[in-house]
Amino acid sequence: MSPAPAAAIAxxxxxAGRRAPAELRLDRVSRWYGDVLALDAVDLVLxxxxxxxxxxxxxxxxxxxxxxxxxxxxxxxxxxxxxxxxRNNLDALARIGYVADGDGLYEELTARRFLTxxxxxxxxxxxxxxxxxxxxxxxxxxxxxxxxRTGGFSKGMRQRLKLAQALLHDPDVLVxxxxxxxxxxxxxxxxxxxxxxxxDEGVTVLVSSHVLHEVEAMTNGIVLLHHGQVLAEGTVGDxxxxxxKHARRIRVLTxxxxxxARELLAHDDLLSGLEMTExxxxxxxxxxxxxxxxxxxxxxxxxxxxxxxxxxxxxxASVFTYLVD
Amino acid sequence: xxxxxxxxPTPPAGWAAVRAAAGSCSAGALRGKxxxxxxxxxxxxxxxxxxxxxxxxxxxxxxxxxxxxxDHHYLRSIIPLVLIFLGxxxxxxxxxxxxxxxxxxxxxxxxxxxxxxxxxxxxxALLLVLPALLLLYVLCLLPHEGAMAFYLADGVVVLxxxxxxxxxxxxxxxxxxxxxxxxxxxxxxxxxxxxGLIGNLPSGFASVSISFHARNLLWRATDEAAFRPxxxxxxxxxxxxxxxxxxxxxxFVALFLFLSARVLARKEFxxxxxxxxxxxxx
Numbered sequence: 001m002s003p004a005p006a007a008a009i010a011x012x013x014x015x016a017g018r019r020a021p022a023e024l025r026l027d028r029v030s031r032w033y034g035d036v037l038a039l040d041a042v043d044l045v046l047x048x049x050x051x052x053x054x055x056x057x058x059x060x061x062x063x064x065x066x067x068x069x070x071x072x073x074x075x076x077x078x079x080x081x082x083x084x085x086x087r088n089n090l091d092a093l094a095r096i097g098y099v100a101d102g103d104g105l106y107e108e109l110t111a112r113r114f115l116t117x118x119x120x121x122x123x124x125x126x127x128x129x130x131x132x133x134x135x136x137x138x139x140x141x142x143x144x145x146x147x148x149r150t151g152g153f154s155k156g157m158r159q160r161l162k163l164a165q166a167l168l169h170d171p172d173v174l175v176x177x178x179x180x181x182x183x184x185x186x187x188x189x190x191x192x193x194x195x196x197x198x199x200d201e202g203v204t205v206l207v208s209s210h211v212l213h214e215v216e217a218m219t220n221g222i223v224l225l226h227h228g229q230v231l232a233e234g235t236v237g238d239x240x241x242x243x244x245k246h247a248r249r250i251r252v253l254t255x256x257x258x259x260x261a262r263e264l265l266a267h268d269d270l271l272s273g274l275e276m277t278e279x280x281x282x283x284x285x286x287x288x289x290x291x292x293x294x295x296x297x298x299x300x301x302x303x304x305x306x307x308x309x310x311x312x313x314x315x316x317a318s319v320f321t322y323l324v325d
Numbered sequence: 326x327x328x329x330x331x332x333x334p335t336p337p338a339g340w341a342a343v344r345a346a347a348g349s350c351s352a353g354a355l356r357g358k359x360x361x362x363x364x365x366x367x368x369x370x371x372x373x374x375x376x377x378x379x380x381x382x383x384x385x386x387x388x389x390x391x392x393x394x395x396d397h398h399y400l401r402s403i404i405p406l407v408l409i410f411l412g413x414x415x416x417x418x419x420x421x422x423x424x425x426x427x428x429x430x431x432x433x434x435x436x437x438x439x440x441x442x443x444x445x446x447x448x449x450a451l452l453l454v455l456p457a458l459l460l461l462y463v464l465c466l467l468p469h470e471g472a473m474a475f476y477l478a479d480g481v482v483v484l485x486x487x488x489x490x491x492x493x494x495x496x497x498x499x500x501x502x503x504x505x506x507x508x509x510x511x512x513x514x515x516x517x518x519x520x521g522l523i524g525n526l527p528s529g530f531a532s533v534s535i536s537f538h539a540r541n542l543l544w545r546a547t548d549e550a551a552f553r554p555x556x557x558x559x560x561x562x563x564x565x566x567x568x569x570x571x572x573x574x575x576x577f578v579a580l581f582l583f584l585s586a587r588v589l590a591r592k593e594f595x596x597x598x599x600x601x602x603x604x605x606x607x
Contacts, residue, residue, distance in 0.1 A: 069430060
């Protein structure tokens, strides 16, 4: 599949946000490491709201993120924030918050001292720096650890502190590289809530992750990256529409799976595969709507009792697997 | 400019940015084993002087003894070694600790970041070295009645030259820490080979050695025999004037800070705390 055309991703919630949206545009961005092409002519436009950046290891996610936050320069193409180059542009950097995938913190500093120093780097002066630091620590739920040294922080606390650091200057663009790694379920829930809130406020948020269902919990807008190319972008629904050529899997729970299978196979234009399981069948169909209609008719005729019909591949993992295949 | 800008503070500029950059660096540079090692290094001449006091041996005049310590121990060895660690740590610790993103992601000019980190390294070096020198001054001159007051002006000059030397070495090692991945090894090679060997030769090479100009300044300013570049004079070569040495050390500082800012602006951060040579992080 060729790279998807650039299109602004702005979930409905974001459109109701309170701030002027920032537009992050990648224009034919490529990046090499020696002979290795890490990013290949990536075109992408991100608007307000949360966008998930998905791809397997080596897809180029972290490289893309480092170009977006100005830590590296593209070998070719442009990374633009509202039309201005990001790299070495102080005005652009002042609008970007970044949570890196690494674990680095100043271990000997307390959370308060670390964030106060960072606030000063962002322009908060005097007591305002400390006040802003405390405000951000409270927002990420670290109020009980404000005066603890970060060297003793758990992985989850570190991620929260890094998020607080990224929020200090109220950025228009927030870039999160694998932010959920190492968080316990409660922390994940809170982290996801904060990210969604930021998206709703109109912040342009880009989240990379390999934990697909968690990305889905944060956003409906995704970009799929593979071998340095944008494989697809849009909402999960948009991407599902791209999958018409791929069979979708439906699990049907029934009291008579063999009879059901026989009936369905009689309509051999519907199914591309069928698997018997305990208490039911798993169907592979190119035309899920017609298959479901057929199931309704079979149930209405009383030939089989159908207890449940579950689509198995509506999650992002399946979407990505289909597209890559 | 975004509409949200009114809710965001103006990025720091000028001195405020320099102060913020200086304050944001790792305090670990002066903690733990590293601090103990540096304290031991800086305090070694004090121990030597205490032993000499106990054994009752002197080394020329009271001030000459102090001058000899400064020349032989601090300018030639201790200050370069201390600055290898403090200078390279100004940026090197950021690579090692994976904290470089916080610094280079800040909306501060790269030159101001470099100056901030440079001043932080200088401050730490001065906090280590100057108290040791003051104590050494007291130990050397206290046994001689009235000597401390008599040589006070010379003592201040010595401290000023030491401070200038610290500035120059800080700039060099900060640059090496920013430019090279194995900066401590490279810095040792620089100190041992260039400053220690080539820089001591009576040739054109010496004129670009920090320690040579530092020692020349001491000699010119105090006229102490302990600092006299005898080898140079025996070879019929005229040592440079104090002005030349002063300007040369100033050029060292300016040149290496400029190069550091240039390197930082062009540096690629392609992995967690890694530099451009590393493989893609994804």
